[in-house]
Amino acid sequence: MSGNYLPANAFVQWLGRTTLRMLGWRVEGQLPDLPKYIVIGAHHTSNWDFVLFIAIKFMWRLRARWFGKHTLFAWPWGYIMRLWGGLPIRRHLQLNTVEQAIAAFAEHEHFLLILSPEGTRKKVTRWRSGFYHIAVGAGVPIVTGALDFANKRVVIGAPFYPSGDQTADMQQLHAIFRPYVPKYPQYAYHGD
16 A cells, blocks of 8 residues: 555544445545545535545545645634645745645655645636646646536546646546536536
8 A cells, every 4th residue: 555545544434434425425436556646626616525525535544635725724623624634825925836736746755635626616717727737847647536416426537647738638637527517517617
């Protein structure tokens, strides 16, 4: 088992499985046995997306990192969010998150980063490209995690290796997510 997994914890795994079962959700596919990669979860239109992510993280005991709006890390929840792998992002500051993430991949033997390409639950007219630049800069693949609310499933795709042609690669990634129905379809960007 790779360094992207935490030691077994029966209670935490039970909590993750039970949460998914109570919500009626299932996971199709599995994460690759690779030391480093990015998972992009889309379409991110609801707070329920985070609940599903945490349930899967618990069930699989993932040592996953994720970026979140800095306000999620305020007291009293900040400690828990960091414990769950969260890294606060202050979008109003001129910090280069892409460079920081690339450096983190270089510094660790195993590193799993989960991001939402939309960067928000609100309606967007395009995906943010940071995840793509991180993958190219770190030389790691992108794994897709599609949220399909119509069928209550999270579909994990095969590793996608960016070619360096961002336009073509983004079109392929959008096509992977297009068939899946988010919680609020009117907010989803399909690359159209």
